[in-house]
Amino acid sequence: MPLNDLVTARINSVQARLRADRRAWFGVGVVTVFVLIAILAPLLVHFDPIHIDLNMTLRAPSLTHWLGTDAQGRDVWARLVYGTRVSLLVGLASQGLSLTLGVVLGLLSGYRGRWTDDAIMRLADVTLAFPSLLLLIAMAAAFEPSLPVVCVVIGVVGWAGMARLVRGQVLVVRELEYVQAMRALGARDRRILTRHVLPNIIAPVVIAATLGIAGAIMAEAALSFLGLGVQPPTPSWGSMIADGRDLSQLRTAPWTSLSPGLAIGCAVLGFNLLGDALRDALDPREH
Numbered sequence: 001m002p003l004n005d006l007v008t009a010r011i012n013s014v015q016a017r018l019r020a021d022r023r024a025w026f027g028v029g030v031v032t033v034f035v036l037i038a039i040l041a042p043l044l045v046h047f048d049p050i051h052i053d054l055n056m057t058l059r060a061p062s063l064t065h066w067l068g069t070d071a072q073g074r075d076v077w078a079r080l081v082y083g084t085r086v087s088l089l090v091g092l093a094s095q096g097l098s099l100t101l102g103v104v105l106g107l108l109s110g111y112r113g114r115w116t117d118d119a120i121m122r123l124a125d126v127t128l129a130f131p132s133l134l135l136l137i138a139m140a141a142a143f144e145p146s147l148p149v150v151c152v153v154i155g156v157v158g159w160a161g162m163a164r165l166v167r168g169q170v171l172v173v174r175e176l177e178y179v180q181a182m183r184a185l186g187a188r189d190r191r192i193l194t195r196h197v198l199p200n201i202i203a204p205v206v207i208a209a210t211l212g213i214a215g216a217i218m219a220e221a222a223l224s225f226l227g228l229g230v231q232p233p234t235p236s237w238g239s240m241i242a243d244g245r246d247l248s249q250l251r252t253a254p255w256t257s258l259s260p261g262l263a264i265g266c267a268v269l270g271f272n273l274l275g276d277a278l279r280d281a282l283d284p285r286e287h
Contacts, residue, residue, distance in 0.1 A: 017281040024277035030270025038085045047075035049082045050233035058253040068255045070243055079235040080259050086236050087267060090151055090220040091213040097155025099209050102162025107193055109163065110170025121167070124160035132157055136219055140228040150229050154219050158212060165208055169201035203282040207275055214271035221264050237264050 018024045037044065047065075053073035061068045067076040109120040127135070139153045173179060174197065182192050223229030224238030232239060237260040244256030 018277060021277045021281065023273040024281070027270050027272075027274030027277060030266055031274060034084055034088060034267055034270070037081055038088050041081045041085060045075070045078040045081050047078045049074065049078040049235045051075075058249070058256070060253075061255055067259050068253065070240070070256045071246075071249060071253075072243075076240070076256060076259055079240055080237070080263055083235040083237045083240060083260065084263070084267075086147065086230055086234065087217045087220060087264075090147070090154065090230075091216040091271075093151040094154035094158065094216045094219075095209050095212045097152065098158035098162055098212060099205070101155070101159035103166050103198075103205060105159065106163040106166025107170055107197065110167040111174055111189065111193060111197065117167070120163065124163050127157070127160040128164075133219070133222060136223060137226065137228060140223050145223075145228050145231050147230050147234070150220055150223060153223075154216050157219075158216070162205070162208060162212070165204060166201060169204060170197055173197050173200045207279045207282065210271060210278060211275035214268040214275070217264065217267055217271070221260075237261075 051074060053069075056065075056069050056073035057071055059065055059069040059073075065075050065077065067080060070076055070079070105120050105124075109117045135157050136153055139157065140149065143149045143153075179192060179196055182196060220229055220236070221238035221241070224236040225242045227239075227242070229238055230236040240260040241257045244250065244253065250257060
């Protein structure tokens with residue numbers, strides 16, 4: 001069978017498996033909802049998410065304030081909607097950085113080998129030796145907390161796992177006969193990596209990146225909860241939970257923390273289910 005026909009058949013098989021997988025439908029649905037909320041945020045809210053009204057503190061959900069108000073009289077729904085933008089931006093931007101660093105360094109490590117492999121993998125080992133949350137806190141505390149800093153910190157911390165994944169795949173692909181033939185014919189390493197190696201390892205990379213977005217959303221929420229993430233008055237799901245963590249407030253106005261907590265759970269669940277469905281659909285052993 002010609003190569004193009006094999007590729008087409010594989011794509012059709014993957015699409016069929018995704019259409020038949022309920023996890024994929026649910027994951028895509030949840031992610032789509034959050035993306036639409038982030039895009040249409042100005043049309044979905046009628047209050048300024050940073051406007052303080054001390055006469056409206058801790059009001060219960062109503063037709064005016066759908067999810068109530070917080071301790072400073074700010075509309076919880078408005079802050080939740082605009083917090084979606086922050087979470088998705090951090091998830092996508094940090095994983096974009098992690099993906100770039102991990103793929104480039106993983107390709108070099110697996111293909112070059114020798115001292116290049118040793119240097120990159122030892123750096124990855126050092127990064128992975130520290131607990132991720134502890135390393136995130138240390139790096140975030142070393143700089144002035146802001147949205148760009150959060151994106152860079154999460155992306156830099158996450159590169160090592162991606163690099164090890166890519167390296168392992170490259171070690172297998174580089175020994176294939178057609179890759180060895182290209183090297184024997186004098187093809188440049190850059191051409192071999194971009195045309196023959198990278199396309200064969202893209203599936204696990206996409207899966208890892210999808211699952212990584214969920215982890216980045218959780219990491220951003222944790223940093224914001226500790227005051228090391230996105231700074232007030234910018235809405236963030238983590239800082240919203242922190243604002244409502246007082247025990248008496250949890251008893252009298254649970255909506256201030258419950259709403260962002262559920263949003264984090266739904267977003268993480270959606271990306272995780274989508275990643276799991278992609279993993280099963282792209283697994284060659286299942287075809």
